[in-house]
Amino acid sequence: MMRYLIALMCFFTLQNVYADMTLTIMDQDNKPVSDAVILLSKESVSTPDAVAIMDQIDESFVPRVLAIQKGQYVNFPNSDDIRHHVYSFSKPKAFEIKLYKGSEIPPIAFDKPGLVVLGCNIHDDMIGYIIVADNSYVIKTDKDGKASLPVKQGDIVTLWSERFIEGVNTTKEINITNDTEQTLSLELLPPIEIMDHSMGYGFGKKQW
Template sequence: MRHLFALLFCLTLPSAWAEMTLTVFDQDNLPVSDAVVMVSNNAVRTPNTVAVMDQIDESFVPRVLVVQKGQYVSFPNSDDIRHHVYSFSQPKTFEIKLYKGTEVAPILFDKAGLVVLGCNIHDDMIGYIIVADNTFALKTDQDGKVRIPAKSGDTVSLWSERFIEGVNAVKKIAITSNIEQSISLELLPPIGMMDHSNMDKGFGKKKWSK
């Protein structure tokens, strides 16, 4: 009987943790990838795994990394040349001087917020680490979609490096459906079309809010 109750409990979990799909488009009706959606009323634990921010072809990979407060991040350099990674962001100011390979120990990210990464050797290398405050946070995929534990009436936070207001801006989005919802935002051009003055607008300044 105890096993039966356990089975019934497991079968009821999906309804308790129902998800809806949020799709983000820009003003040209193109999907917006790598936008981060945060659901503040859905607490999560800090993963035991070490997140990875690699360096490949003189780029941070992934360009946008989402971690939880208290999580470690490894910074391997898979290029044949050395990089000099740094951040001036208040949630995590650090510097990894010229190195390559995996010779650097993982770094602890213990404060929530946006960490903007750069390379002191290659000015066009820009990356972002979103440190969530132990709340659900996930990126949109190439189709601009993300599945989140939210329902109609909830409010979620949305971040994108393409915000006209700068990379430190966070916008509130009202959820109006329990199943699927699309939103359209006025954004800067896709990353490949941006100039560097727009890409690092607000670089290192603290305007992050929950």
């Protein structure tokens, strides 16, 4: 009987340690912050074989924020009927894809961790971001500002958001204070208005 109780206690202890907690990010107006990126360096992650996709739809990068692992490849299809000229001057990955349409461009490897800011030489308002994690756990907040993390009270995670007042090159360390859920309120720049492409066309989607 004692052996059973000890095993049961160990089971619930491990559940408490390894169960995911929910982190919610809100802005000063109590509105959810989507596309915030959270990194957890203590969790090692291998480089996925899958090629990530940064599409171009309605003169916008879709998704606007992409989180990948170091060594992962990214495809840059152009689903618009016009040509785009994608480039980045960012230190982790400077590259250029000159005027093109369609999806025949070979994928590009991102072999250094950090923030890669994307632009288009033809359309100045096209901005996109690729967060390259150093083979560690990375996740984006959803439309409700929520993310599920394999952390516990006392852990520290790194947070990035395009809306940081200090600029896009800023990251902040966040202390986890609860094992199940935690809400964080931040003073941020106003939300970026982005068109909803979820029902539209795009690489791997139905053409309307």
